[in-house]
Amino acid sequence: SNNLVSDVEMFNSAVANAKPGDEIVLANGVWNNAELVFDAKGTAENPITLTVEEKGMVTLEGESNLQIAGEHLIIKGLVFKNGYTPTNAVISFRKNREELANNCRLTECVIDNFNNPERHVQDYWVTIYGKNNRLDHNHIVGKKNLGVTMIVGLDTKGSVENNHQIDHNYFGPRPTFGNNGGETLRIGTSHHALENSGTIVESNYFDRCNGEIETVSSKSANNIYRYNTFFECTGTLTMRHGNETLVEGNVFLGNNKPNTGGIRIINEDQIVKNNYLFGVTGYRFRGAFVVMNGVPNSTPNRYMPVMNSKLLNNTYVNCDNILFCAGSDDERSAPPTSTEIAGNIFYNDHKDNIFTAFDDVSGISFHDNIVGQNINTDIASGFTPADIKLVKNEQGFLIPTSDKIKTPIIISDKIGTKENTGTSWYSKEDRTIALNSGNTIAVKPGINTITAATRDSKPGDIIELTSGETYVLTKAAKVNHPLTFKSSGKEKAIILFERMMAFEIENGGSLALENLKFDGASAPDYAGNSVISTSKKSMTNNYKLFIDNCDFEDLIVNHSFDVLRVSKGTFADTISIQNSKFKNITGHIAALDTETDDIGAYNAEYVIMKNNILTDVQGVALRLYRGGKDESTLGPFLEMENNVFNHVGFGKKNKYDAALSLYGVQSNRIENNIFNETRPVDMHLVVGEPIVNILNNDFYKVDDMRVTGDQKYTVANSLSVDPKFS
Amino acid sequence: SNNLVSDVEMFNSAVANAKPGDEIVLANGVWNNAELVFDAKGTAENPITLTVEEKGMVTLEGESNLQIAGEHLIIKGLVFKNGYTPTNAVISFRKNREELANNCRLTECVIDNFNNPERHVQDYWVTIYGKNNRLDHNHIVGKKNLGVTMIVGLDTKGSVENNHQIDHNYFGPRPTFGNNGGETLRIGTSHHALENSGTIVESNYFDRCNGEIETVSSKSANNIYRYNTFFECTGTLTMRHGNETLVEGNVFLGNNKPNTGGIRIINEDQIVKNNYLFGVTGYRFRGAFVVMNGVPNSTPNRYMPVMNSKLLNNTYVNCDNILFCAGSDDERSAPPTSTEIAGNIFYNDHKDNIFTAFDDVSGISFHDNIVGQNINTDIASGFTPADIKLVKNEQGFLIPTSDKIKTPIIISDKIGTKENTGTSWYSKEDRTIALNSGNTIAVKPGINTITAATRDSKPGDIIELTSGETYVLTKAAKVNHPLTFKSSGKEKAIILFERMMAFEIENGGSLALENLKFDGASAPDYAGNSVISTSKKSMTNNYKLFIDNCDFEDLIVNHSFDVLRVSKGTFADTISIQNSKFKNITGHIAALDTETDDIGAYNAEYVIMKNNILTDVQGVALRLYRGGKDESTLGPFLEMENNVFNHVGFGKKNKYDAALSLYGVQSNRIENNIFNETRPVDMHLVVGEPIVNILNNDFYKVDDMRVTGDQKYTVANSLSVDPKFS
Ligand SMILES: [Ca+2]
Ligand SMILES: [Ca+2]
Structure with missing residues (x-):
């Protein structure tokens, strides 16, 4: 039967009565604080489906989440936004350690900025347990608090050798987190490093998944990663634990953006082949290709040495760092052994020294690799210089060609793209608003004219103060979107303030100050003032602060008067202070x-x-x-x-x-x-x-x-x- | 004319048109985010009055405040609660440094817990500028964020020699702030230490004003403090700066509560006479009477040596510490000079050594003081032992009597009491709810039964878990009022938790844990878990945490797993951990x-x-x-x-x-x-x-x-x- 349900009670009752073939349909509207448990048993022929009245018209908001348990269930079209989960997962493929989901499919679901307001409070967005589950065409964007976006858990027998398939998902931007726990996908954990997972990850699109240096952390054996696109990700696909992983036919488009990453390899029997990497600039553990040194007799959860692994027929175009024996130190002293690096092409039109070996590479057999004419390497043999030209193929990739390249380089048409991943009905448009992208608003001198203009501004606006005039703030200006403040002419406007800060950057805010003068004379007679402070509350959004050509004088009313004061749980992408003068400051x-x-x-x-x-x-x-x-x-x-x-x-x-x-x-x-x-x-x-x-x-x-x-x-x-x- | 106004626009227009003798009446209801500027000129015969339709029925809430400027204005009956000021003052006797209030009266106004949610963001509640203002019968209770409750400012000529009168106000409880900036009343600042203030503070009631060691900080000259009651205040009346202050006829009822304070004296020509102190237990700068050492050639804002000062005819009943030359150190090396301590009575029925001299007392002339028989002192003369009996007088004070006491000890009937201060229409009742004062609620084992019981509980409740059973929290239990958790019998209930904390103490919460066992096995595999944490947000309310007879075991899933984790901007009155076992913990x-x-x-x-x-x-x-x-x-x-x-x-x-x-x-x-x-x-x-x-x-x-x-x-x-x- 087809059950249109409009609240959690109706939903629960529909679930309790669900028979194979049933469809449970969430009615259009906002489902606030909805914690759904979809626990039912369909059959392969007649699954039970949880879906929505109209795609995009059903949103789960506030403290909401979904637990799936049972067999042959399909979940389709749910959108989580404007809230966060009170538990450790937004969507979980289990009710508890015993009751798991098997043979289920999560498709065309959306999780959009569904962040715990506390940056350092942990959760996952999707936790996959059980076996034979498929997650496809989901749209997952904007995770900003602590915790991997999607994990495959292997903590009970019911979840190993799981045969999950994760395909055609759109993993949208995840900004730099500034700590561990910013991975986008993790399969397994260090505690179960030796488990066989058997998960296929294919044809997904990872769009600027920049949380930390591991975009994908493979922590189990026997996984396959193929036909995925990593678009300008400042992280790598890392084979952190587990053996026999296959990484094939993926595309890494660093596009010469700083700190973009490729593939990092640890453990045994790993195969990396037919991948294409372009403009990957990262270094150290974030290189285009990184073969790690291991720990001799390592426990499974440290660094197992690289062994019996192969890097075959990969193409590196303008990739800056190919690193062997990376991480070599007193503990990680075991270089790779019985490993083969063959048939790869390394072309770089701006850097000659792309190879670095941090330890003995004699355990790696290099052969049949082709390098651009300019490339230097200390490695004795296995690299043939070639006169390489780049030719754009039909898909738009720059493909190295040379008479020395015998096998044509082909990007599979199964490759994940922005178009063929996620859903058709949920926009992938970038909603970021840049500083200085809005209107210029002239503000008169006086008391709290800045505060009022700030309150009334739109994202990206430029607030212009009259040159040489004095502005007094008896209330702090609360900056909750990108804003620029500057003087109208050459002479600086002067800002005095009576609160512990003149400007407070709140969640979502970024601030540019140009050609202004700050005087601390009116600030309260207490220790701990600052001209600028971040919110004292946690901020999930990274902020930017640009100070250019400003004067800061006489911050002396009491001790510890700082220019900038930041709070725990806040993170700046950039703090830039240039061309400015600072004089007579107690902090x-x-x-x-x-x-x-x-x-x-x-x-x-x-x-x-x-x-x-x-x-x-x-x-x-x-x-x-x-x-x-x-x-x-x-x-x-x-x-x-x-x-x-x-x-x-x-x-x-x-x-x-x-x-x-x-x-x-x-x-x-x-x-x-x-x-x-x-x-x-x-x-x-x-x-x-x-x-x-x-x-x-x-x-x-x-x-x-x-x-x-x-x-x-x-x-x-x-x-x-x-x-x-x- | 009598103008009933119902919004800020109407108010502004009434103010703009106000004539001597007018009354502006705020209509009953909640005035949300109302920033009122009462700038008008009345006359001595015909003041302009700002009042309310019905006392107690008009509240200013949200981001509200009041600025007063002009002449001969009366403000009566306003209540500020459920909010805070966005500026540095709730009620200010000026619009700006130029436009002050003179000859104005603030009466029967209430400021009740009107706290900035950020504990360490500073504001004042009342800032008094101008001259000849009177503040009387106001009710000021519950300041919990940084900043003195009421100040008299002397920063411009228009505010010195001000002749203000502060009388019959009820200063309700202010809890321990845990930092500087918790004073209740300050007259002047260190920057204007030598200014003549000439403020009279009389017949006020200071009820447990415990913010810090200075309940009153007198920082200017020529002030009078008389007939005030200091009820169980863990602070002193301190003559911090300025000379010629008179402290007369006040009552300090420490009532043997710990750390209660009396009078601290610095500077010259100070007179302290006819005060009565009972059960004042504090020590160091919080003693019943503290004469400080000074800094030789001190700048006015350090410690001027005590000189030409008099302590006359004061009565100390069961006061534990009378300190001379306090604060003596390398810098504060100048003992008091030309100072007289005479006619005082010191009685203590449980402590013999109440006098301590930290430096040379030869600059103090002691004479005609009377001490209880048991009191020892190293000071050579000036103390006559007497057989003292305490007799309760009509007002209820225990008065020392002895044949050696010739002048009867009288407490003025002008003394501030809980009854004759504040308003008649705003309750002074204590709303604090104690732990274990509520109902016992039995909670079944299972997933999130504790979380749900916590959410549904009432302040003071006791949540009883079944002995020996296991409880799992997939959501943290958020404790936002006093709650106790305990096992029903001798065997401990076991608590497992999947979030970074099991219990989170939020603003207003206090927590007692008794006879429980915590196991960290289910906690997330990230660094930084804890069994208990405070809110990561600032908490203006102090909390209490009692852990008794609990076990904490195997907090080891990742590093830095703590038992208790506290956040900046939170403050515990008490953290008590007793009779408990802690085993195998990484943090x-x-x-x-x-x-x-x-x-x-x-x-x-x-x-x-x-x-x-x-x-x-x-x-x-x-x-x-x-x-x-x-x-x-x-x-x-x-x-x-x-x-x-x-x-x-x-x-x-x-x-x-x-x-x-x-x-x-x-x-x-x-x-x-x-x-x-x-x-x-x-x-x-x-x-x-x-x-x-x-x-x-x-x-x-x-x-x-x-x-x-x-x-x-x-x-x-x-x-x-x-x-x-x-
Ligand atoms: Ca990591
Ligand atoms: Ca102080």
Whole structure:
């Protein structure tokens, strides 16, 4: 029978009475706080279907979720948005550890930004248990809180050797999470690293799945990944645990975007063939192809050495890093053995040194590989230089051709595309709104004119203040979408504020400040003011902050008056401070130090400070902290260039006892700065191989740099010359 | 004319047209997000009045506030509740620095729990500027966020020598804030320490105003405090800055409650006379009477030495600490001079040593004081022992009598009482609900039965689980009022949980756990789980957590699995963990370390751990952190007694490298514990004189205790004996 149900009670009763062949239809409308348990038994011939009255017209919102248990069930057309699950899964293929779903199909379902408001509270969106389930043509976009988007669980016998098929799903953008737990798909766990999964993942489209360095984490044996497209993903398909995985016919389109990744291989009997990678730029564990070193006699949940594995007939076009024996260290000391790398093509028109070996590669047999003429390699043989031209094929891929390439390079027409994945009725359009994309709004000087203009603004707007005039905020301006504030002419508008912050970046907000002057004279007489702060609440959306050509003066009404103050549970894609002056400040310019759990989390991915002048700043110019030893992220990235630091860091309350304090930062570029009579630079280097270049700086009357942790870093061309400020 | 106005627009128009003698009447109902500016000019004979249709029937809610500017205005009957001000004041006696209120009266107004939801975002409730204003019969209760409740500002000429009168106000309970900025009344600021204020504060009732150690902070000259009652306030009336202050005829009823305070004196020409203090128990800066040492040649905003001051004819009944030269240290090295302490009566029936001198008292002339027979003092003369009896007077005060007491001790009938302060129409009833004051609710074993019972519970309820049965939480139990969970019989109920926490204490919640067993086996495979956590959002309400006779086992699914995890912006009155077992845990029992701004904030006032057994805990038993050097609080207080620590603190991720890590804790009692093969105890002692007693502990195979900071502490009767666990 066909049951149109309009509330959970009716749904429950329909489920309780469902017979093979029945259809349960959710009525159009918003289902708020609906926790559905679809527990029924259909048959192969007559499955029971849970579907919707009209596709796109049924949404599950608030604290909603779905548990599936039983046999031969089809779930079709549900949309989860505007809410989050109160449990650990939005859609789960089980009711509990005993009652699983088998032979079920989830199709044309949507989970769209269904995020727990707490960034660091964990959940999954889809947890797959049981056997023989298919998930196809689903649309899964915008996971922003802790936890893998989709997992295949193997924790009971009923879920191993599962024969699941995950195909034609659209995995939409997942932004950088800034910690472990940002994977898009994981099959298995470290606790069940040796289990046989037997899951097929094919013809899916991974669109900018950038949560962390593992876009796909394969943690079990016997899985197949084929015909998937990884579009500009800053992560890799990683064979983290388990053997006998086949990775075939996938496309990785890095498109020369920074930090895009390819395939990373660990364990035994892995086969990687006929994949096509274009413009994959990542390095370290995020390279285009990464063969890891293993741990001798490793437990299954550490790093099993690579053995009996094959990399065959793959095509690397403009991929920057092919890494062998990656992760080699005291513990990971076992290089690959009995492994074959053959028939691959490596072409790069802008980089000659794309191969790096971190340990002994004699256990890898290289043969019949073709490289572009310009490519250098230390590996003795197995690479034939060829005069390669790129030719666009019918699908639009740039295909290397050469008389040395005998077998034509073909991208399967089974490849997942934006068009053939997800649903036809749910838009894949990008809804991101950029800074400076809106209207310019002139705002008059006065009390709270900025606050009001902020409240009334639209995303992307530019709020223009009258040059040279004074603005007073007795209420903070709450920035909950991208907004720019600037002066109308050359002379800076002046901003005074009576609250603990002038601007508060709320969830969804990004802020650009240009050509403004901030004076701290009206701020409250308490410790802990800041000119800008993030929301004290968790923010699932990453924010951007750009400060350009601004002056910050006399932040001195009380101690610990910072320029920027960030809260735990917030994450910046970019914090850029350029061409600005900071003078007479009792706190820090920016202490990005609130993720103190030491589990790998941090506050900002890219931090850029260029061409600034700091004078009499009692706190640090920057504290950037990433605690813990997690290897799931490669940030934060720091660029600090052409700044002048003059008397910085000497405040008694500056607990970092430094002008610049960096802890666990993964990429450190500090170049062409002048440090004049400041506290020293302090760095603690941990995890992987932090990149540290401290070049061409002048340290005058500055104590020696302190470096703890790893002792691998580059300091060169340091001067100690009086900069002769007047 | 009499204008009944029903929205802000009508109000504004009535104000714009107001003539002397007019009355503007707010219509009954909720005024939501109403920001009122009452800017008008009445005359002494014909003031303009802002009042309400019916007292108690007009409430300003949401983001509301009131600014008063002009002359001869009366504001009467407004109630602010269910919201907070978006600016720095709820009621301000000015529009801006230029436009002030003079000759105005605020009467019978109420501000009730009108708190910014962010505990550490600052505001005031009433800011008084201008001259000749009167605030009387107002009801001000429940400030819980950062910032003094009521201030008199002196920042422009128009506000000094102000002749304000603050009388017959009811200052209701303000709970411990756990940081600076919890004062109830402040007159002046450090920046204007030498200004003449001339404010009279009389006949007010301060009911448990416990925000911090200064209930009243007098920071200007020439103020009068008389006939006020301080009922069980854990703070003092402090003459922080300014000279010629008169403190006369006040009553301080400590009623033997812990940490109640009296009068603290700094600066010159201060007079303290005819005050009555009963059962004031506080010590250090919170004593019943505290004469501070000063800083030689002090700037006005540090500590001016006490000079030419008088303490005359005050009565101290059962007050525990009378302190001279308090705060003496390297900086505060100038003892009082030309000061007179005469005619006072000191009676204490349970403590003989109530006087302490921290430096030279030769600059104080003591004479004609009377002390109880039992009281000892090192001060050579000026104290006459007397046989004192306490006799209850008509007002109910216990009055010392003796043939040596010639002048009868009289409490003025102008004294503020709960009855003659505040309004007659707004209840002063205490709405606090205690743990275990509600019904007992039996809850069946199963999935989320606890979650559902929690959701459906009433404040004070006891939720009873079936002994020996298993409960599974796939959703966290959110505790938003006081709740107790316990087993029905002797055998413990077992609780498993699939979220990152089993219990989440939300704003308003308190939690007692009795006779339960927690097993971490079902928790998510991520770092950072905990059995109990506070809300990740700021909590303005202090919470209590009692754990008694519980077992916590196998919290090991991933690293950093804690028992209790607290968030920044939350504060516990009490965390008590007693008679419980902790075994096999990858994280901490409790790391109370999230207030990292180092401005004096911390996470819990009282921490008690007694009679517990900890085995194989990788993190710390306790990290308790109070950063900064603020002297506004005397917590946290730690009692750690009769515990067994067995292999505690050895986890690689335990960054505290200790079994017990205490930083800035003000009172440390560590007695009768056994430390067996654990990491050591680590203490950093700062601020004032932390009390440290480490007595009768057995340290077996434990590295030496590390103590940094001050080196004044007591370690005695330590053993190093094998406890011979099997
Ligand atoms: Ca990961
Ligand atoms: Ca204070």
